[in-house]
Amino acid sequence: DVVMTQSPLSLPVTLGQPASISCRSSQSLVYSDGNTYLNWFQQRPGQSPRRLIYKVSNWDSGVPDRFSGSGSGTDFTLKISRVEAEDVGVYYCMQGTHWPHTFGQGTKLEIK
Amino acid sequence: EVQLVESGGGLVQPGGSLRLSCAASGFSFSIHWMSWVRQAPGKGLEWVATIKQDGSEKYHVNSVKGRFTISRDNAKNSLYLQMNSLRVEDTAVYYCAKNPPGDYLDCWGQGTLVTVAS
Numbered sequence: 546d547v548v549m550t551q552s553p554l555s556l557p558v559t560l561g562q563p564a565s566i567s568c569r570s571s572q573s574l575v576y577s578d579g580n581t582y583l584n585w586f587q588q589r590p591g592q593s594p595r596r597l598i599y600k601v602s603n604w605d606s607g608v609p610d611r612f613s614g615s616g617s618g619t620d621f622t623l624k625i626s627r628v629e630a631e632d633v634g635v636y637y638c639m640q641g642t643h644w645p646h647t648f649g650q651g652t653k654l655e656i657k
Numbered sequence: 658e659v660q661l662v663e664s665g666g667g668l669v670q671p672g673g674s675l676r677l678s679c680a681a682s683g684f685s686f687s688i689h690w691m692s693w694v695r696q697a698p699g700k701g702l703e704w705v706a707t708i709k710q711d712g713s714e715k716y717h718v719n720s721v722k723g724r725f726t727i728s729r730d731n732a733k734n735s736l737y738l739q740m741n742s743l744r745v746e747d748t749a750v751y752y753c754a755k756n757p758p759g760d761y762l763d764c765w766g767q768g769t770l771v772t773v774a775s
Contacts, residue, residue: 637717641761646704
């Protein structure tokens with residue numbers, strides 16, 4: 546199985562400051578069709594997960610543009626340009642290139 | 658508006674069975690792959706199973722193979738997860754999720770809690 550490793554696992558951030566989460570996969574996530582199926586999800590406290598970013602860098606509808614995704618191959622990053630209070634929660638990366646699909650351990654973002 | 662509503666969770670003894678359902682509305686259910694994802698209490702997300710539009714392809718995580726089966730009824734806009742031989746470690750909130758064309762998990766339900774305990 547492809548192992549997804551996120552860092553850091555805990556991320557205290559001051560309001561208005563940037564934040565960055567790394568996600569590394571144990572194998573390349575480039576699929577035979579040329580796409581890279583790496584998604585990012587946000588789970589606010591007490592809520593269901595919500596997809597933010599798909600195929601590395603594409604925003605889902607309604608996602609603020611302060612969120613951005615980048616990366617290639619086995620190395621990916623989610624960035625928040627200026628953290629707001631509503632961004633508190635746990636962030637997960639997930640690969641959909643290889644079966645079984647696998648998630649990272651999650652990164653808990655909190656306000657300092 | 659896309660809606661996914663899970664049901665069927667509850668308390669079951671180890672070795673028991675449950676069937677989860679997910680009622681879908683607000684989109685063309687029959688043209689989308691669908692998935693189940695679970696989250697143990699206080700833990701992270703774990704993909705469980707995915708099924709193709711017509712049910713001809715199914716994928717399950719290794720830890721549930723031979724015990725859980727994903728299925729669907731397109732006429733009823735419903736997704737199911739039959740869970741047999743349940744173990745304590747299957748205790749989790751189970752989410753139903755829709756897969757958009759060419760990608761995964763763009764909409765999630767509110768989840769249903771399955772507790773396996775004696």
